């Protein structure tokens with residue numbers, strides 16, 4: 001379904017680069033089929049062209065009208081300018097993917113005013129290494145084949161779940177922001193390893209392999225995390241002592257709070273943008 005398709009990224013930031021890296025390394029999409037535009041930062045486009053061989057774009061309208069897949073990848077608050085720059089250039093046959101946190105498909109549909117096939121997606125930066133966890137949801141005019149195409153695109157870069165749009169904010173809080181929580185955990189574990197006397201350069205491989213090994217155990221054994229945790233935890237041993245400290249620090253409630261707050265933030269971002277749309281259109 002993707003053979004020879006052209007991709008147009010509007011917004012050349014972090015998630016755009018992760019997706020470009022992933023799409024190209026998956027080997028289905030060629031650099032010449034990937035077009036990228038920014039608001040003003042030309043150096044960034046030059047870097048992406050030199051590094052990945054993609055095509056930098058100035059005339060967004062012209063390129064949008066000639067692209068099969070258009071990916072909205074600007075900050076949520078920049079969506080209105082991006083939509084206004086595309087007026088009249090997009091039609092029903094194209095696939096529009098929005099990775100914008102909080103922004104409903106309806107807002108993009110309305111902005112494009114052509115019954116555009118919009119799919120809202122929430123990938124994460126692990127697209128770059130083909131290990132993203134991505135949630136997708138089709139908008140009002142996204143036909144089953146368009147949703148399937150979006151799923152195929154993200155499946156090249158990792159795991160995909162299709163869900164109702166009202167769950168996309170929760171996906172954002174859980175797995176969209178998720179890599180940052182894990183990096184934060186790695187930072188904390190490395191620092192703790194250092195405090196216990198292990199030099200940083202030795203702590204890192206120990207921490208990373210521990211993470212990778214635990215993930216593989218979960219995937220390959222199919223066991224519940226509780227069961228695997230218990231297998232590590234000897235009665236009155238070292239793990240129990242460590243877990244007790246985590247519990248004293250409210251480990252599970254804190255993680256829950258972080259994910260729920262990030263989910264709520266995604267909803268807030270969307271609400272502000274929808275309100276702006278209502279004000280502008282009145």
Ligand SMILES: NC(=O)C1=CN([C@@H]2O[C@H](COP(=O)(O)OP(=O)(O)OC[C@H]3O[C@@H](n4cnc5c(N)ncnc54)[C@H](OP(=O)(O)O)[C@@H]3O)[C@@H](O)[C@H]2O)C=CC1
Nearest residue numbers: 011012013014015038039040041074075076078082100101
């Ligand atoms: N970072 C992440 O892990 C994830 C981010 N997202 C979502 O992706 C979106 C982008 O995030 P991220 O990549 O981190 O953001 P960045 O700030 O890194 O990049 C945003 C880019 O959008 C460009 N831009 C702004 N307005 C326009 C416009 N009108 N036309 C073309 N380009 C424009 C900016 O260009 P310039 O620099 O020239 O102003 C900038 O390069 C957000 O909506 C976010 O919610 C989704 C999943 C994960």
Ligand SMILES: O=C(O)[C@@H]1CCC=N1
Nearest residue numbers: 101124172176177178
């Ligand atoms: O922090 C953010 O708002 C974006 C959305 C998910 C990951 N990064």
